[in-house]
């Protein structure tokens with residue numbers, strides 16, 4: 001029997017995951033995308049043959065899995081609306097959260113007792129099947145449900161399961177946000193090469209192909225990145241000069257600081273959302 005998946009939110013990350021699912025052969029008719037923006041719904045329906053709905057209240061929630069894919073700040077409201085709509089259906093779907101910074105304990109207060117949740121952190125290269133996803137499931141989740149989440153996220157690329165939820169914040173800082181770091185590096189290199197005299201289009205082609213080549217070598221050659229770096233670096237040559245410049249600017253500390261800032265932001269978000277969940281709980285108790 002087929003597994004029906006709904007996406008609560010059809011933005012950048014959901015679109016990437018839908019593309020990965022479709023590329024892996026998941027039937028478009030088994031995928032529902034619920035997004036309030038009709039243009040996004042139309043684009044996903046046209047491109048991937050998925051079913052769409054622009055209203056949470058009116059969507060057909062008879063699904064096996066719900067991917068929680070709206071921004072953290074609007075998740076509580078979207079889940080509340082979905083809960084009301086789900087009231088009509090008899091079985092509770094498995095929820096898979098892709099949101100940064102919302103702990104399972106907070107999601108549980110919003111989802112209710114009957115909906116189990118697995119926390120994941122994918123990234124946008126999922127759209128090409130070369131994504132990287134971190135996953136955490138609490139011990140109470142059955143092996144079958146873990147396998148289901150594993151199967152779904154594996155359509156996006158590689159899966160890495162972690163034993164403690166706190167590691168998801170590190171994964172957000174590493175692979176969740178990571179593509180943006182590489183894109184920023186590419187932008188800086190394109191700008192620099194252009195400033196140094198290359199035509200922008202030539203600079204772009206050279207930078208992007210270099211990034212692709214370096215990534216493929218790092219993945220496929222069997223050598224670790226340090227060895228590959230050494231093989232480019234001739235003694236007394238040009239690469240050594242560039243790397244010395246990076247060292248003087250303390251590139252490693254800059255990268256570590258940026259990643260820590262991303263992880264810290266996830267913790268702050270978690271704290272804010274936990275306080276919001278507690279306030280809602282107290283308000284409901286007061287009624």
Ligand SMILES: NC(=O)C1=CN([C@@H]2O[C@H](COP(=O)(O)OP(=O)(O)OC[C@H]3O[C@@H](n4cnc5c(N)ncnc54)[C@H](OP(=O)(O)O)[C@@H]3O)[C@@H](O)[C@H]2O)C=CC1
Pocket residue numbers: 008009010011012013014034035036037040054056068069070071072074077078098099100121122123124176177
């Ligand atoms: N982008 C990324 O690289 C990654 C993102 N994530 C996580 O994925 C989640 C989504 O991020 P991203 O895809 O970038 O965000 P987007 O803003 O691109 O997508 C969210 C979509 O949900 C829609 N939406 C919001 N509220 C509702 C609602 N009540 N009913 C229907 N639709 C609604 C939004 O519409 P509108 O635009 O009108 O608000 C938007 O189209 C976040 O929680 C993020 O932490 C995780 C890993 C990587």
Ligand SMILES: O=C(O)[C@@H]1CCC=N1
Pocket residue numbers: 100172176177
């Ligand atoms: O920037 C964000 O918050 C999301 C989570 C990881 C990538 N994008």
